[in-house]
Amino acid sequence: MSLLFVTTNAGKVREARDYLDADVEQFDYDYAEIQSDELAEIAARGARESFEAAGGDEPVIVDDSGLFVGGLEGFPGPYSSYVEDTLGIERVWKLAEDLDDRAAAFRSVVAYADGETVETFTGEVPGRIVAPRGTGGFGFDPIFEHDGETFAEMDTAAKNAVSHRGRALASLADWLAERE
Incomplete structure (x- = not known):
């Protein structure tokens, strides 16, 4: 099977290859x-449009992700990229710093479209918001801690x-295997 991953991020493509038994x-x-x-609505709509733009010959996958902070009622959620670009991670940390509830989750929805079907698969990783640490990763990785380490402190x-994306891709892989 061959899939097109709609992204400008080659790292996401490498991650998908690790999870999916597909080209x-x-x-x-x-x-x-x-x-x-x-997130599911955003990803599904993007997958439908992308399938058509790709010529409708091969299935496509699209992912949409966000950081959901409990004490901020899920903010920034699906608006994470915009919030990172406009406020930055330091200001988001400042918003969360004095909260009683700094529990957070990274969520990802991977949408699959093949012209007949659009399916979505969700992955989530729990954590909490902390003062920025680490130099790796991207986005909110320096303020998201999972099991005592920020994503920015972890190697790839x-x-x-x-x-979270890996968990969504694993669900997609299971679903694809069931269809064969």
Whole structure:
């Protein structure tokens, strides 16, 4: 089986190849991301559009992810990329610093589209918001701690072993295996 992963991030493609028993190729396409409070709705819409843009010959996968902070009622959630770009991780840490509830989760939804079917698969990794630590990763990794270590302190292999995207990709892999 061959899949197109709609992303500009080659690291995401490598991660998908680790989880999926498929030939995964990168498809650099900038689909119109709808505004929604639901990751699944955003990813599914992106997958439908991307499938058509890719010519409708091969299934596509799209992922949408976000950081959900309990004490901020799930903020920034699906708006994480925008919030990181406009506020930055230091300001998000400042918002969370004095909260009683700094529990958080990274969530990812991977959407699969093949022209007949659109399915979504969710992965989540629990953690908490902490003062920035570490130099690796990207985005909110320096303020997201899982099992005593921020994602920015983990090497790529350790982070991928617990990643929210990896968990969603594992669910997709199970579903694809059942369809064969």
